[in-house]
Amino acid sequence: MAQVASAFGTRLWVLIDEWSTIPEALQPYLADFLKRVVFPINSVSVTIVAIEQRSKFRKDGEHLPVGIELGSDAFADINLDDYLVFENNPKASAEFFRELIFRHLTAIYPIKSLPVQNAQQLQEQAFTQEAAFLELVRASEGVPRDFINILQIAATKAGEHKISVPTIRSAAKDWYERDKAAFIDSNQAGSDLLHWVVDTVIGGRKARAFLVRSDVRDTILDRLFDERILHIAKRSYSAKEEPGVRYKVWKIDYGCYADFINTSKAPTGFLFENQNVEGDSYIPEDDLRAVRRSVLNLDDFYTAFPAAQHSLPTQ
Numbered sequence: 001m002a003q004v005a006s007a008f009g010t011r012l013w014v015l016i017d018e019w020s021t022i023p024e025a026l027q028p029y030l031a032d033f034l035k036r037v038v039f040p041i042n043s044v045s046v047t048i049v050a051i052e053q054r055s056k057f058r059k060d061g062e063h064l065p066v067g068i069e070l071g072s073d074a075f076a077d078i079n080l081d082d083y084l085v086f087e088n089n090p091k092a093s094a095e096f097f098r099e100l101i102f103r104h105l106t107a108i109y110p111i112k113s114l115p116v117q118n119a120q121q122l123q124e125q126a127f128t129q130e131a132a133f134l135e136l137v138r139a140s141e142g143v144p145r146d147f148i149n150i151l152q153i154a155a156t157k158a159g160e161h162k163i164s165v166p167t168i169r170s171a172a173k174d175w176y177e178r179d180k181a182a183f184i185d186s187n188q189a190g191s192d193l194l195h196w197v198v199d200t201v202i203g204g205r206k207a208r209a210f211l212v213r214s215d216v217r218d219t220i221l222d223r224l225f226d227e228r229i230l231h232i233a234k235r236s237y238s239a240k241e242e243p244g245v246r247y248k249v250w251k252i253d254y255g256c257y258a259d260f261i262n263t264s265k266a267p268t269g270f271l272f273e274n275q276n277v278e279g280d281s282y283i284p285e286d287d288l289r290a291v292r293r294s295v296l297n298l299d300d301f302y303t304a305f306p307a308a309q310h311s312l313p314t315q
Helices: 002-008 027-037 090-108 119-126 130-140 144-158 165-186 188-205 219-226 254-260 285-294 298-304 306-311
Strands: 012-016 044-048 209-213 230-239 246-252
Touching (some): 002 012, 090 119, 090 144, 119 130, 130 144, 165 188, 165 254, 188 209, 188 246, 188 254, 188 306, 219 230, 298 306
Antiparallel strands (some): 230 246
16 A cells, blocks of 8 residues: 555545444454554545444453553544534534535536536526425435435426425425335334334424433334434534433434424424533523433333333443
């Protein structure tokens, strides 16, 4: 690799995507190989794209640790959720997906042949109003694949008309049923947990998100995350009156509650009823009781559904 980089007189970038598809038991060994063979080459940079919930870069060996130590051997610099999840950064998320549509279009057609010359003009031509585009961004939950598929369905439904908010909601529901509902239909434990979460969070609290302690790992919860049915909105959330206790903010996929919008069952807030908590990683002090109501104790689920006991969380 050093010789290749030297021959071209440039830096060589090694890009590894879908790291999380590697069996978890093998990941530390591949990471250790990269650390020993590739990392020492000054003219080579390595970028790894991985899902935090499904990645294991290091393990304890018989004598020495095996793998990459994050923060020392490598840095976890970029969390895409910070940019793509609408609740984390609405402006950056909208800008990313606006450019995504425009670049897909210009990859097919020369820009000079198009009636629009930039991403903003394309949005104005394709959507009835900015709210419709933002609804599409919100419905995608920060996942480009979901964004493109919901947009495709919405465009088909709209036909010659511009895409509206109701069209986006209908398309999101259709995409959920086509792509994600199959897992729920074929996995009883996943179905039980999802319906319990929906009943507890949306039905009981009129919210779209919930808290789970950061030190809790649960097989079924992780699988719903893998299937893009549940999403992580924030990875570190805390109450000022509970120092040291960290939570992850989980959110329910838009397609799960699209039917509830504009009904009496519709969620009225993100984490708390009638309240959004965007932008701040700390919970306001006077909302501590609301926070405690927002924490899901998975032991309650396993008590209600004993058949799922084989997937009890490990802490």
